[in-house]
Amino acid sequence: MNRLFRGRLGIKLRLVAWIAVAWTFVGLLDALNTHALANSLYLHPTEVYRFKQSLWFSTISAFFAGLLSGSVLLFFLRERVRTKSFGFAILINSLVLSTLNFGITTISYDLFLSIRSGLGPLSPPILQEASALLHSSIYYRSLVFWSLVVFLTIVFLHVNDKYGTGVFFNLLMGRYHKPREEERIFMFVDMKSSTLIAERLGHIRFFNLLNDFFRDITNPITDAGGEIYQYVGDEVVISWPIERGLRQANCIRCFYGMREAILKQSQRYREKYGMVPDFKAGLHCGMVTIGEIGVIKKDIVFSGDVLNTTSRIQDVCNRYDVRILLSKYLLDKLHLPPHSMQFMRVGIIELKGKRQKVELFTIEDSDKPAKEGRVGPLVDEEDWVRDDY
Numbered sequence: 001m002n003r004l005f006r007g008r009l010g011i012k013l014r015l016v017a018w019i020a021v022a023w024t025f026v027g028l029l030d031a032l033n034t035h036a037l038a039n040s041l042y043l044h045p046t047e048v049y050r051f052k053q054s055l056w057f058s059t060i061s062a063f064f065a066g067l068l069s070g071s072v073l074l075f076f077l078r079e080r081v082r083t084k085s086f087g088f089a090i091l092i093n094s095l096v097l098s099t100l101n102f103g104i105t106t107i108s109y110d111l112f113l114s115i116r117s118g119l120g121p122l123s124p125p126i127l128q129e130a131s132a133l134l135h136s137s138i139y140y141r142s143l144v145f146w147s148l149v150v151f152l153t154i155v156f157l158h159v160n161d162k163y164g165t166g167v168f169f170n171l172l173m174g175r176y177h178k179p180r181e182e183e184r185i186f187m188f189v190d191m192k193s194s195t196l197i198a199e200r201l202g203h204i205r206f207f208n209l210l211n212d213f214f215r216d217i218t219n220p221i222t223d224a225g226g227e228i229y230q231y232v233g234d235e236v237v238i239s240w241p242i243e244r245g246l247r248q249a250n251c252i253r254c255f256y257g258m259r260e261a262i263l264k265q266s267q268r269y270r271e272k273y274g275m276v277p278d279f280k281a282g283l284h285c286g287m288v289t290i291g292e293i294g295v296i297k298k299d300i301v302f303s304g305d306v307l308n309t310t311s312r313i314q315d316v317c318n319r320y321d322v323r324i325l326l327s328k329y330l331l332d333k334l335h336l337p338p339h340s341m342q343f344m345r346v347g348i349i350e351l352k353g354k355r356q357k358v359e360l361f362t363i364e365d366s367d368k369p370a371k372e373g374r375v376g377p378l379v380d381e382e383d384w385v386r387d388d389y
Contacts, residue, residue: 011222012074019070019153020063026149027062030142031055061108068104069097069150073157090154097150102143109139176300179291185245185283185330186307187226187238187254188314189217192278194234201273209269210234213277216265220257224250229302239302242285242333249334252341252363255281255324282314283326284358285333312351313360320346320362328359 032055073093081089110130114121117129160169170176191197191213198206214236221228225244229237238254245251262269262277269276286306293301313325331343342364350357 016070020066023066024063031058185285191234217258224254280317284310
């Protein structure tokens with residue numbers, strides 16, 4: 001179960017749970033607000049409105065509506081509209097979920113009245129009472145109110161995607177309002193031969209290639225518990241809290257997961273761009289200062305020597321003709337089982353702009369992706385498509 005909640009599925013399930021809980025709370029507040037602000041007619045029991053029943057109905061139906069809507073949004077709609085424009089994605093998601101909630105509300109009213117009276121949901125008295133309730137001002141107000149809740153939920157998820165999983169929530173809660181120190185792992189990933197590829201493809205096609213590349217490696221990153229810190233040109237910076245990155249060698253599995261993801265899409269890349277992108281990665285860990293910065297475009301920023309060192313480590317991959325390099329400092333913290341991975345010492349290197357030398361290692365057979373929980377060959381090396389640039 002713990003392993004389940006560490007991957008992409010776990011992230012989606014947690015978001016669905018958050019939506020269900022939030023909607024339940026909103027449903028409770030909506031029932032209380034309806035009772036407090038409604039016309040005096042509704043402050044006393046009538047055939048259409050009873051406060052206690054309305055309270056239970058609103059809370060329970062909101063929970064199930066949040067559970068179902070969150071599942072549909074995160075497991076069905078989200079990936080299908082991710083490549084569309086922000087406005088189009090919000091419009092489609094809002095229409096689908098509002099229609100879904102309209103159906104849930106209508107069915108819930110009927111079932112609620114049926115349970116209350118002990119009659120069948122399709123019996124004439126229940127249908128007549130449900131019809132009266134569905135034509136009341138309370139029902140129309142509820143539709144408008146929950147359409148707004150749907151819209152705000154979708155906007156929140158899109159903003160969460162923009163900032164990265166968990167980052168917007170940290171901003172909202174003010175976790176990094178005051179700078180604090182944390183030990184984190186960083187991976188700098190850079191597309192190989194990007195300048196030559198851009199010259200051959202042209203700027204528009206190269207930009208589309210970058211978008212496809214970043215999109216394809218996103219799921220492997222989240223599967224390994226990584227957080228996308230920023231995109232810099234053809235480079236992406238990934239980060240883990242130290243415990244999460246070391247657990248099951250997530251920071252190393254991420255590298256193999258990204259390679260496997262690109263390999264699976266190799267035919268699509270060949271048909272669309274005439275080549276398959278390749279990349280190199282550098283990893284290191286250390287203490288960084290984390291805090292909010294900016295006024296107009298506020299963001300959470302990492303600051304510290306570890307970022308510069310990781311960038312320099314990634315830079316020397318070409319010098320030694322390897323796809324991945326990591327520092328001995330990170331390697332010593334991994335505590336991997338014997339024979340799970342074969343490391344090769346590159347040497348003690350003085351990195352550009354750094355006085356202190358860093359001992360670097362690469363991974364033998366780093367061209368071969370790995371399954372979760374171990375590192376080893378998953379596909380034959382000749383199946384990997386190297387670019388010709």
